[in-house]
Each structure stands twice: as structure tokens, then as C-alpha cells.
Amino acid sequence: MAMFDAFAAIVRRDLVLAMRRRSEIANPVLFFILVITLFPLGIGAQPKLLQAIAPGIIWVSALLATMLSLDSLFRSDFDDGSLEQILLSPHPTSILVLGKITAHWLTTGLPLLIVAPLLAVFLGMPNQSLSILLLTLFLGTPILSLIGAVGVALTVGLRRGGMILSLLVLPLYVPVLIFASNAVEMASTGLPVTAQINILISMLLMALVLAPWPTAAALKMSINS
């Protein structure tokens, strides 16, 4: 199917691009690690306290790291005219946009999952909640990329879009933050978390279905400015 070929081609292209400018992958991960290491320094190394707030710290840091990486989602395509070509494609723009978001998640969200266990150990998180932490990151970070795509599509044409972007995107991230960090917290006290996980799955599916539309519409609008 030509439509899915186009989707795959976009994903492949963005992955190749990310490989050729590796700092784009490295930056969000480094930021993530850095922010998390700042907490013990700022709060003081009190193992009990750190352990109690570890899920929150990890998730807030993941949220900020994703938000900072959002700008790279459409920036270079906007600057060099590739975005115009994507919008003029006969294939549905939402599918092509979904391809870009997928690649973005693979290069910025997935690396967070890889370093998260290490950081969890730093913060003294109990082992039983580690798998739940990874599961919530696996389900939650794509939602962040999908919602963030709408915001960044709205602001990509602006010269000082960065501040506005955080104002647009962070409030919409609240539910993900609540359910994900709560699931990890509950898991560390040995409580069942199926409800939170089900909700995260549900939100991910909803975001997958809905987010590409406003993103495509916003890109069409942004290309004019």
C-alpha cells in the first residue's frame, strides 16, 4: 500500500537523519539524566525521601526532556522546505505526520526507557516497581510525543515559539503524569496498578487516533507564517 510505504519511508528517513546528527538523540537523554541527578543534590541525600518521590522525579524529568526535544520534530523540515513537500503529498497528511512522530519517539522517547532503570537505582526505587516504571514510560512517552506534536505544529512558524510551547503542552501532559507516576508509586507499595495501566493504554490509543489530525491542520496553518 502506497500510504503505508510513505509512512515507512518517513520513519526511515527520520531515523537515518537522527543517526547522522547524533546529538539530537543524545541531548534529551543527557538532559533527563542531568535533571534527575540534580534532585538528590538539591533535596539532600535522604534515602527515604528520595525513594518516596522517585516516581514523580523520573516522570517529571521525562516530561521535560520530551518537551525540550519537541522542537526538533518539525523544525528542520520547516526550515528547508521538506514540510511543504510533505503537505503536498497525495497521501493523508495525518499518516505522514504520524510517521514523523513515530520516528521522534524512537529517537527521543525510547532512549529514556533505556537509561531509566539506572536512574531508578540511583534514587533507591524498590525493585518491584522497576518493571512498572518501564511499562509506564513505554506507554506514556509516546503520548507525550503525540500531544506535543500538536503544540509544536502550532508554534513551529514562530520565532520565539519555545516559551509558548511549554504553556500549550504542559497542561495537556497532566493526566499522563498523574497516572504514570501514580502507578509507579502504587507498585512500590505493592498495590495493584492494572487500572492505571489500562488508562494509559486507553490514552495512548486515543492519542494515536486523534492527535495526528490537529497536528496536520496546525502544520498547514504554520506553513503560512
Added chain:
Amino acid sequence: MFLVPDLVVRFFHRMASPPHFYAFSERLMPWLVVIFMLLAVTGLYGGLYLAPPDYQQGDSYRIIYIHVPSAWMSLFIYVVMAIAGAIGLIWRIKLAEIVMISSASVGASFTFIALVTGSLWGKPMWGTWWVWDARLTSELILLFLYLGIIGLYGAIDDKRTASKAVAILALVGVVNIPIIHYSVEWWNTLHQGPTVAKMDKPSIHVSMLTPLLLMALAFKVYYAIALILQARVELLQRERNSQWVKTKAVEEGGL
């Protein structure tokens, strides 16, 4: 049978035309102000003087006559914005865009009032200025959504493009508001259950309910006034090159 729909269609068609809206709103304004004054005065008199003190909260509960209508308006206005945004996106009616963007600052103000009064009420009642409870938190996030909309509109120079951007954002936000609300509610809850919306038997006494409803109406009319005033300014700014605005300016001797 077809007479009424036809009239309604004609009315909306006329209203969608900027000069007609401008003229119509000018005639409407004094009436709205009078209605607002009447409602607000009777509502406040009823709420602050006539209504008895509550069996538990004493006189502190009287803040609901400001708090509750503001909180209702904050959500109501957001929904109006999203609907106006959708109309603007689909049918490209300029007036819908103007209604949407003019609502934003009014909505943000009501949200802010609801937050402040809620906080003032929370201190004596719950023992704390602020709790991270479902309604408070989602109201706060609602305020951020409003501020995001105002910020985005300000950041884009071309106002037609900006309206489109804001409409997309408002629609995304309206999908998210229930999700945000329920997420915070499950997470943690302290705020009391809804009072008036219980259809079977409102759990508020009639002597207290009547002023509350009067105040709610007064706030609605106030919103209409603020919206119209904002919309007129916005309209003149956008249409400053059109013939009717130029004629108007000459008539009023401004230029």
C-alpha cells in the same frame, strides 16, 4: 412551519456580517447592562442578606455566590470558545473567530476569580488555602489552557492564521478537559460533590439556591457584555480597511 427556521437562519446570517453585528450590538448594549444590574443586585441582596447562614459553615458559605457562578462560567466559556472555533474552522465565519478570541480573556478572568474565591473559602473550611484536589487542579489547568490560548493568539502576527491556530488548540483542549478532570479526581479528591446538578432533589435549600441562580444568570449576562465589548474592538481592528469601518469613522467624527 418553515417560517421560524427561516427567521432564525436570516438572523444568524445577518449577525455573521460584521457591520450588522456592530450596529445590532450597539443597540443591545444598554439593555444588557440594565438586565445585568438588576440580576446582580437582586442576586447579591438575596445571597448576602436574605439567605440564612448555613447550618455548618455559618456565613462563610456566602462566597458561593461568587465562586460557583465563576466556576460555571469558566467551563461554559471554554466550551463556547471550542464551539466557536469549530464553526470558524469549518465555515470560516469571521464573527465566530472573533467570538472565540474575545471570550478567552473573559474566561481566564472568571477562572482566576473562581480559583481565588475557592482558595479564600478553602482556608476556613478545609483548613488549607490550596489542596491538589480534582476541581481545584483542573480549574488551575483550565487557567493555563486559557493563558496558552491568549499567548498563542498574541504570538502569531497574522490574525486570521492566529484564529485558526487558537481554534485548533481550543478543540484539543476541550477533548482534554474531561480527561484532566477525571484524572485528577481519581488521583485525589476532597472537594464536595456537585450540589445543584443533582436532578432529583437539590441539596441546597431554596432560600439559598434562588440567589445563586440569579447570580449565575447575572454572570452570563456579564459575559455577554464583556464579549460584545471585546468583539467590537477586535472587529474594528480587523476590518479597519473595509468600507463600513471607514464610513463609521467619518460619521462619528473620529477622523
Added chain:
Amino acid sequence: MKPARKQRLILIGLMVLGASLATAFALKSFNDNLMYFFPPTDVVEGKAPKDALFRLGGMVIKGSVERPDKGMMVRFKLTDFNKEVTVEYTGILPDLFREGQGIVAHGRLNAQGVFIAEEVLAKHDENYMPPEIKATLKNPANPPAGQAQ
């Protein structure tokens, strides 16, 4: 354009599938307990977390409020009309805190099974009425509270 139409159908199909799966998962989660809010019964039966902060909700048993060392520390018993839990709290209680009133306490259990509250919040109900009307109403919450003692 047949292929284009076919693609669009596939796309719509996928979207419907995604949306219905999302709904299914959301509905499924409603069946689970999402409240991190435990009544005294759960605490007594050991269902509440042992080593973590949680919220305990219930009604303050009439006559149970005491200040053992005449200081800021308050001790009272909470009930859900089934089991009861002793709560200790040091600090200023909110206005609406009174006996027979529902409250929410945030804290953790100590080794003796006493709930050490870090925060006590009075949960006022959604009823607003003048005091004289309140007096004429029977309060259904009272008899069980009496039994609990």
C-alpha cells in the same frame, strides 16, 4: 480513484478500531479501584499499605477526641460504621473539624496500627441549609456512630 478510496477505508477502519479499543480499556479500568483512599475497615483488615502515605477517610467518633498531653497533639478515632482506627495528629485542626463530621487524613500507619496523620482535612458535604432546617432533619449518620462506641 479506487486505490485511494481503499486506503481511506483502511485508515478509517484502523481509527475506529483504535477508538473502540481505547474505550474498552477505559471501561475496564473503571471496574478497578482507582481511589487511593482507604476506609478504616481496610486498614484494620490490613488491605491498606503498610509503609506508605495514604489517605484515610471516615467520620470522627463522638467523644473520641482527646488531647493526651494538653499540647498540640490530638488523638481521635475514625470510623466507617464498621471498624475504627485511632488517628494522631499534631497541628491546627480546620474549622469544620468536629465530632460526627467526615474528615480525610493523610499520613501513614505506625507499628502499633495507629494512623499518624500529617494533614487533616475536613470534608464538608454538599448540603447547604439553614441551621433550623438541619435541626428538624434526622441525621442518619448518628445512630451507627453511637453503636460503634
Added chain:
Amino acid sequence: MQSHTTHQLQGENLSCVRDDRELFTSLGFTVQTGQVLLLEGKNGSGKTSLLRIICGFREPDTGAVSWCGEEIPQSQYYSDMAYVGHLDGIKKELTVQENLRLSLALGRPGKLSIQQALEKVQLVGYEDTLIQALSAGQKRRLSLARLLITHNILWILDEPFTSLDKQGIVLVESLMAEHCANGGMMVMTSHHDVNLQGVDVQYIRLF
């Protein structure tokens, strides 16, 4: 239904206001198979705005553009048109071939293969070169090669001769003439004089 051999791009009563300035009003045109519409005018006269309206990026303040009798944006239009703007739309971290492959995936396969197209624009031997290493003229020719490998009828070109040398200009002109002779059509802007032999060219002058 239109027959598949003749196509028509039509603009009716178009007007565009930008930053309070009326760029053009009640502008109309009709371009048919084999024809070229050349937009002329000085900088800021609205040429690019008109092209962007024709692309469907920008909405006209009045009027409409239609393709084969149907108002754009519509899906058939986007599989029949191709656009080269003043931004190349090519990724500098990718090779020539990778760039063209992506264009191919985004559109539908056209008459020429990637190799044939590179021969046409004289970029053979550069397949695996990163775009960073190409000159401005070579980049321009590469972005025009995109037009050759995908299926399209209407070319929309914004200053296609920018940064091309004399030889490049002649080359591109011949590609244009060939495209029009084979049932294509074009809408373009140009500062340079365009020499298209045997092609029916219409002019719109914007002020």
C-alpha cells in the same frame, strides 16, 4: 467527468490581503494542458502569495482555485501537482538518492526512474553524495529532478532558475518544454526571461 487527457487549472476572482496591503484583487486565469502561466512582477508584488494560494497552502481572501472543475484542496489535485518553492525541500544530511527515494515514496511513481532523472539533470555520479557537498545549482537541479520521477501534470515553480548557470537554465527550459509537450502544464514565477519554444505562455503581471 473530465476526460483524462485534458486538465484545467482555474482561478476565479482571487484576491489576497497581506499585512493590510491588498496584493491583488479579482484575479482570474485558466491554464490548460500544454500551457504555461508565467507570473511577473517585482518583489513583494504577491507572486509567491499567488503561488501559495494555487498550492492550497494559503486561502485566498476571496475567490477559489479549482482543478478540473473541482475546488482545491482535493485529493486528486495533490496527486497531479508538484511544487518547487524557493526552499529546496531537500535534506542536507541525506544523499542525493535518499532524497529522491523519499520524494518517490511521498508521491506516486512517474515516468522516469531515479537513475534516468539524474541523467536528465546531469547529476549522474552524485547518487551517494551528501547534499552538503553539492553546489547551489546542483541542489536546484536535484529539486527539479524530483518533478521527473513522480507522477504529475501540473508543475508549480517559484523562481526555478535561481542559482542555475547558463547551461543549467537551458537544460531546465528544455525539460519544461518537454513536460508541456507531453501533456503537462506549469505555473511559475521568474525574474529571468524564459525561453520556451513552441509553448503557449500566458502572462499575469502583478504590481
